[in-house]
Amino acid sequence: MQDIYRYIDAHFDEAVALLTRLVRQPSVSAQNWGLGEMADLCVTELRDAGFPARRLDLGAAPALVIGEAAGRSPRRLMWYSHYDVQPAEPLELWDTPPFEPTQRDGKLFGRGASDNKGDFAARLWALRALRAVRGELPASVVFLLEGEEESGSPNLPALMRQYGPLFAAEAGLLEASGVSQDGRPALTLGVRGLLYIELAVRTAVRDAHSAYASVLPAAVWRLNWALSTLKAPDETILIPGFYDRVRPWQEDELDALRATPNEEETQRKEMGIKDFLGGVRGLEYHKQLLGRPTCNICGIQAGYNGPGLKTVLPCEARAKLDFRLVPNQRPEDILEKLRRHLDAQGFSDVEIHPIAAHEAPVRVPISDPFVGFCARVSEEYAGKPAIIHPSSAGTIGVSAMADVLSYPMISASGGAGYWGSNVHAPNEHIRLSDFAHAIKYHALLLQRFAES
Amino acid sequence: MQDIYRYIDAHFDEAVALLTRLVRQPSVSAQNWGLGEMADLCVTELRDAGFPARRLDLGAAPALVIGEAAGRSPRRLMWYSHYDVQPAEPLELWDTPPFEPTQRDGKLFGRGASDNKGDFAARLWALRALRAVRGELPASVVFLLEGEEESGSPNLPALMRQYGPLFAAEAGLLEASGVSQDGRPALTLGVRGLLYIELAVRTAVRDAHSAYASVLPAAVWRLNWALSTLKAPDETILIPGFYDRVRPWQEDELDALRATPNEEETQRKEMGIKDFLGGVRGLEYHKQLLGRPTCNICGIQAGYNGPGLKTVLPCEARAKLDFRLVPNQRPEDILEKLRRHLDAQGFSDVEIHPIAAHEAPVRVPISDPFVGFCARVSEEYAGKPAIIHPSSAGTIGVSAMADVLSYPMISASGGAGYWGSNVHAPNEHIRLSDFAHAIKYHALLLQRFAES
Numbered sequence: 049m050q051d052i053y054r055y056i057d058a059h060f061d062e063a064v065a066l067l068t069r070l071v072r073q074p075s076v077s078a079q080n081w082g083l084g085e086m087a088d089l090c091v092t093e094l095r096d097a098g099f100p101a102r103r104l105d106l107g108a109a110p111a112l113v114i115g116e117a118a119g120r121s122p123r124r125l126m127w128y129s130h131y132d133v134q135p136a137e138p139l140e141l142w143d144t145p146p147f148e149p150t151q152r153d154g155k156l157f158g159r160g161a162s163d164n165k166g167d168f169a170a171r172l173w174a175l176r177a178l179r180a181v182r183g184e185l186p187a188s189v190v191f192l193l194e195g196e197e198e199s200g201s202p203n204l205p206a207l208m209r210q211y212g213p214l215f216a217a218e219a220g221l222l223e224a225s226g227v228s229q230d231g232r233p234a235l236t237l238g239v240r241g242l243l244y245i246e247l248a249v250r251t252a253v254r255d256a257h258s259a260y261a262s263v264l265p266a267a268v269w270r271l272n273w274a275l276s277t278l279k280a281p282d283e284t285i286l287i288p289g290f291y292d293r294v295r296p297w298q299e300d301e302l303d304a305l306r307a308t309p310n311e312e313e314t315q316r317k318e319m320g321i322k323d324f325l326g327g328v329r330g331l332e333y334h335k336q337l338l339g340r341p342t343c344n345i346c347g348i349q350a351g352y353n354g355p356g357l358k359t360v361l362p363c364e365a366r367a368k369l370d371f372r373l374v375p376n377q378r379p380e381d382i383l384e385k386l387r388r389h390l391d392a393q394g395f396s397d398v399e400i401h402p403i404a405a406h407e408a409p410v411r412v413p414i415s416d417p418f419v420g421f422c423a424r425v426s427e428e429y430a431g432k433p434a435i436i437h438p439s440s441a442g443t444i445g446v447s448a449m450a451d452v453l454s455y456p457m458i459s460a461s462g463g464a465g466y467w468g469s470n471v472h473a474p475n476e477h478i479r480l481s482d483f484a485h486a487i488k489y490h491a492l493l494l495q496r497f498a499e500s
Numbered sequence: 501m502q503d504i505y506r507y508i509d510a511h512f513d514e515a516v517a518l519l520t521r522l523v524r525q526p527s528v529s530a531q532n533w534g535l536g537e538m539a540d541l542c543v544t545e546l547r548d549a550g551f552p553a554r555r556l557d558l559g560a561a562p563a564l565v566i567g568e569a570a571g572r573s574p575r576r577l578m579w580y581s582h583y584d585v586q587p588a589e590p591l592e593l594w595d596t597p598p599f600e601p602t603q604r605d606g607k608l609f610g611r612g613a614s615d616n617k618g619d620f621a622a623r624l625w626a627l628r629a630l631r632a633v634r635g636e637l638p639a640s641v642v643f644l645l646e647g648e649e650e651s652g653s654p655n656l657p658a659l660m661r662q663y664g665p666l667f668a669a670e671a672g673l674l675e676a677s678g679v680s681q682d683g684r685p686a687l688t689l690g691v692r693g694l695l696y697i698e699l700a701v702r703t704a705v706r707d708a709h710s711a712y713a714s715v716l717p718a719a720v721w722r723l724n725w726a727l728s729t730l731k732a733p734d735e736t737i738l739i740p741g742f743y744d745r746v747r748p749w750q751e752d753e754l755d756a757l758r759a760t761p762n763e764e765e766t767q768r769k770e771m772g773i774k775d776f777l778g779g780v781r782g783l784e785y786h787k788q789l790l791g792r793p794t795c796n797i798c799g800i801q802a803g804y805n806g807p808g809l810k811t812v813l814p815c816e817a818r819a820k821l822d823f824r825l826v827p828n829q830r831p832e833d834i835l836e837k838l839r840r841h842l843d844a845q846g847f848s849d850v851e852i853h854p855i856a857a858h859e860a861p862v863r864v865p866i867s868d869p870f871v872g873f874c875a876r877v878s879e880e881y882a883g884k885p886a887i888i889h890p891s892s893a894g895t896i897g898v899s900a901m902a903d904v905l906s907y908p909m910i911s912a913s914g915g916a917g918y919w920g921s922n923v924h925a926p927n928e929h930i931r932l933s934d935f936a937h938a939i940k941y942h943a944l945l946l947q948r949f950a951e952s
Contacts, residue, residue: 078808135810141706199808240711244809253772254593257924258822259692259894261796263764263776263789268797269731276728279721281846312715319815320705324715337715344713345720346812351799352820356530356651357696357855358587359822359895360798360924363771368804370710370811394733403809442711443811472709472812 052491055177060484064156066093067169067464067483070131071149071158077132077196083110086131090115090168090193097176101191104211109203110195114214117175119185121498126190126220128457129168130197130444133160134472141474155477162478163471166464167224168193170486178491186498190215194445200244200404201445212452219418219455221493223444224463224486225437229311233426233461233489234435237419238411240338241373242443243382244346246401247271252363255351261361268350271365274395278369278386279343283325287389290341290382295375297339300414301438305334308435311467318468338439342372368403372443379406408447411439412456421500422460425493429485434461462489504943507629512936516608518545519621519916519935522583523601523610529584529648535562538583542567542620542645549628553643556663561655562647566666569627571637573950578642578672580909581620582649582896585612586924593926607929614930615923618916619676620645622938630943638950642667646897652696652856653897664904671870671907673945675896676915676938677889681763685878685913685941686887689871690863692790693825694895695834696798698853699723704815707803713813720802723817726847730821730838731795735777739841742793745828749791752866753890757786760887763919770920790891794824820855824895831858860899863891864908873952874912877945881937886913914941 056063070093075086087103087110094101094115101115110132136146136159144150149158160166171191178185192215194204225234251265279285297305312333316324328336350365352358371382383402390398412419414436426434446457464478464486465471508515522545527538539555539562546553546567553567562584588598588611596602601610612618623643630637644667646656677686703717731737749757764785768776780788802817804810823834835854842850864871866888878886898909916930916938917923 078806078810080808134812135804135806137804137806137810198811242811244811251773253770254922255925256771257894258794258796258798259824259892260767260789261794261822261824262792262893263780263785264771265773265777266796268800269733272724272727272797272800273733275724281721281725315712318705319708319716321703321717325717328715333715337712340714342710342713344710344718344813345724345803346710346810347803347805347814348720348724348817349801349805351797352587352589353799353801353818354530354587354589355532357820357822358530358798358924359650359694359696360586361796362799365800366805368809370713370809372711372713440711441714442709470706472810473707 049492049495051181052177053488055181056484056487063169063173063483063487064480066173067156067161067166068149070165070169071160072147074147075132076135077110077199078135083132083195087111087113087195090131093172094191097172098179104207106203106207106210109207112207112211113191113193115191117185117189119187119189119498121187123498124188124190124217125494125497126192126215126217127171128192128220128222130164130194131168132195132198133163134198138474143475154480156480157475157477159476161476162465162469163476164223166478166483166486170462170464170483171490173487174490174494177487178494186495189494190217197444200242200407201448202405204445204448205405205451208448208452215453217455220453220457222446222457222459225459225461226463226465226467226469228309228435229314229467230309231430232309232432232435233430234437235419235422235426235461236437236440236459237414238439239409239443239446240439240441241377241379241409241447242407243371243373243379244403245369246403247274247367247369248399248401249397250364255363256361258359258361264361267362267365270395270397271350271367274390274398275367277389277393285341285343287385289385293376293378293381294341297335304414304436304438306331308334308437314467337441339374341374341377344370346370373409375409375411378408405448407443407445410446410450412458414438416456418456419458422458425496426461429489429492460493462486462493501944501947503633504629505940507633508936508939508943515621515625515935515939516932518625519608519613519618520601522617522621523612524599526599527584528587529562529651530587535584535647539563539565539647542583545624546643549624550631556659558655558659558662561659564659564663565643565645567643569637569641571639571641571950573639575950576640576642576669577946577949578644578667578669579623580644580672580674582616582646583620584647584650585615586650590926595927606933607931609927609929611928613928614917614921615928616675618930618935618938622914622916622935623942625939626942626946629939630946638947641946642669649896652694652859653900654857656897656900657857657903660900660904667905669907672905672909674898674909674911677911677913678915678917678919678921680761680887681766681919682761683882684761684884684887685882686889687871687874687878687913688889688892688911689866690891691861691895691898692891692893693829693831693861693899694859695823695825695831696855697821698855699726699819699821700851700853701849702816707815708813710811710813716813718813719815719817722847722849723802723819726842726850727819729841729845737793737795739837741837742834745830745833746793747827749787756866756888756890758783760786760889766919789893791826793826793829796822798822825861827861827863830860857900859895859897862898862902864910866890868908870908871910874910877948878913881941881944912945914938914945
C-alpha cells in the first residue's frame, strides 16, 4: 500500500481543496438552506473523480446522492455519509465564519469539516488515489449520501423504500469513527434511537401585562411544571414505563466497554465541568454514556429575553426535547407513554409536536464477521488493536436503512474528526493529519475487502 | 367649565397632533432607545405651550423633565408621567408599526398612546385650554416626567434625592386611571412593589452534542428544577417566609373592593381564557388581583429555538422573573429569602441578577382628604360615583418618590386609556373619545383644586 500512501501524501493539497469546496457550501437541513446546491455539488465532485453519480429525488425531500464505482472484484461495499450539517448558531462564538473554511495550526475550521463532509471527502479521495496508482479499484463501492441526517432523516424511510435496491452490497460503512486520544482505531456497532419533539403551551390569545399574573394562567409556568414531571434532579426519567424495554448489557458488550480507553478526563476538562453526572468514571462512564437513555432539553423559549426588563406575562411557551433511546426502546412507544403521562399529570394542555422521523436504536452484534474484518483492517493500519464500541452515543438514520438493507452496517475507523472536533458546536474543525490518515485507511480497507 | 370644554372640543385635532408627535418618537428604556430625544421633545412641547421646562440630568441616567406652570392660587399640584415606553416586540403582531401613530375606527394606535404619553398630552392640553380661555391657570402645576418607569426606575431614587425639592407640592397625581367598562371614574391609591431579577445557570464552558446528555450536566434542567421549587402548580409561592409580611385587608379596603364593578368577564373573553386562576370572580377576583403577590416568568431562553431540530445540550440558561409585592413585603427581604431558598434547595449554581431598582409597595389610606377631593371631582365630571381601588395591580416608581416627597400621591381618573388598550402588548391604542374626556377632566380637577 506504500505506493498508494505516497500518492495520497503527494496530492494532499488537492484532497484538502476538495473538502474545502464541500464545507464552503452551506447545507443546513434544519434551516432548509443550500441542500439542493449541496446535492449537486456532491454529484459534480463524484463525476469529476470519474464515478457515475446522480441525485435520487422524491418529492420535496432533500435528494439522496448515489455514486457508484465498479472495481475488479464484484464484491461491493456501501459507504454512507450525509451532506447536511447542523445549524451554525450561535454565530458570534465562531472565531472564523462557519462557511468560510479556514486553515490554521494544522487544522481546518468550518461547519461540517468533521461532521460529516470530512468522511465523504476522505473516502472519495481514497478511490481517486487507488485508481490513479493502480488503474482500477480493487472492489466496488456505492456511495449513499443523505441530506437531512442532522434533522433526524424524516424522509429517509420513504427514500429507502423507493431507492433501497440501488444500494445492494455485502456490508456497509456508516459515518466513520473519529480518532481516539490514544491513537487506537475504533469501530462503532450501533446507534442510539432518537425521539425529537417540541412541547408547546398556549394559555391565552395574547400576552398580558405581568401585573395580571395573580389571576391569569401562565404558559411558561405550565411548561416548567410539565417539564419537571419528566425528569427528577437525580436524572431519573419519570415517565411511567420509560425504562421497561431497556435491554441489559450483554457480556461481550461489557468486555468491549472494559477495553475502551478512558478518555473522559479530557472531555471533562474541555467542558470545564467538575464531574460527570453521578460522578462516573471508567467503565461506569461508558455504561452511562451509551446505555442510559436521555431526556434532554435542546432549547426553550418564551416571552421577552432582550436587554433590560419587560414586565410581561407570555401567553405561549415552547421547548425542544430529544430522547436518546437504547435497545430495545421504541420511539413510538415512548411518544405514547409521554402523552399518557402528561395527561395523567394534568398537562393535557401541553401539546407534543414530533419533529422529524423517529429513529429506533440499532446494534450489530459483536460476533458479526464484518466486525472482525473491520477490526483486523483497523489494527493493520494503526498497528494497535481496535477499540470496539457496542454503540455510539449519538444517532444517525440507521434504522431507516436497516429496515430495507439486509447487510450489517457499522462505523469503522478512518474518520476525519477527533475527540476535540467541536461537532454540533462553534469552531468545528479537523486536524489535517487525521484527514490524511482517513484517506489512507479507506484505501487500505477497500483493498483488503477485495481480498477477504 | 362649559367654555373650557368647548375650547377643548374645537381644538381637539391639535391635541391629537400633540400626542401623535409624542408617540412617533420611540423611547424604549429597556433598549436605551430614543430617551434623550424624547426628554428634549417633552421640554420643547412644554415650552411651546408657554411653560418653563428643562431637563434634570444626573450622570448617564435618562433625564427627569420638570415643567412648571404658575397659577393664580399658590396651591400647587404635582403631575407625574413617564415618557418612556415598553419594548414593542413582537413587532410582527402589530397591525401598524408601533412608532407610526395611526388613527382608525376612532382610535389612535401606537406604543405609548395609552401608557403613558396619552396622560401627559391630556394634562398639557388641559393647561393650554385653561389659559387660552381664562388667560391664566387657576392653580400651579409642576410636571414630573420620568424616563425609565418601564425599566423599574433604577435611577429614580438618586434623581429624587438630587432634585426632589423642586417638586414641592400639596399633593400629587400619578399615572391616570383609565376608563372602566361602565364609564365610572376611578381612583387608585397605591401600587404593588416590584422585584425584577434574572436567574442564570451555566454548567459548562460550551454547548455539547446532545448525545452526551447521559453524562454532562444540563443548564436548562438546572434552571427548570430551580424554578419548580419557587412556585407550585396550585400557585403557592414556595420560598420560605415569602408571605410573612403580607398585611391583611383593612375593612375600608374591602368595602372599596366590594364596590368595584366586576369587569373581569370582559378581560376573560379578551384573553380567550376559560377561567381565572382559582376560578375567582367578583370580590375574590379583586382580592386576588391586588392582594396576592406574584412570581411571574417574563422570559426564558436557552439553546436552539430556530426551525427544525438541533440536537444540542446548551451550557447556559436564563429566565427573567418579576415578583409583584403587596404591603408590607419588602423587595430586599424577598431577594434575600430567594437566595437562601435556592441555596437550601441545592441550587447555589443558579445566579440571581437583580435588574433595575427594587420597588416597595405603597398605599395612601382611603381616609386621606386628597382621596376624598379627587373622588368628588371625578363624580362631578362623570356624574357617577368614583370607584376606589386601594391599589393598582401594577407598579410605578412611587416608592422612590414617596421616600422624598411628603405629600399623598394617587392615580385619579382622566387617563387616556381604557380597559382594552393593550398596554405592554402589541396594538396598544386609545379611543380618541377617552382622550377628549381626559383633557376635560384634568382642566376641571385643577379648577376645583384651586377652589378647594
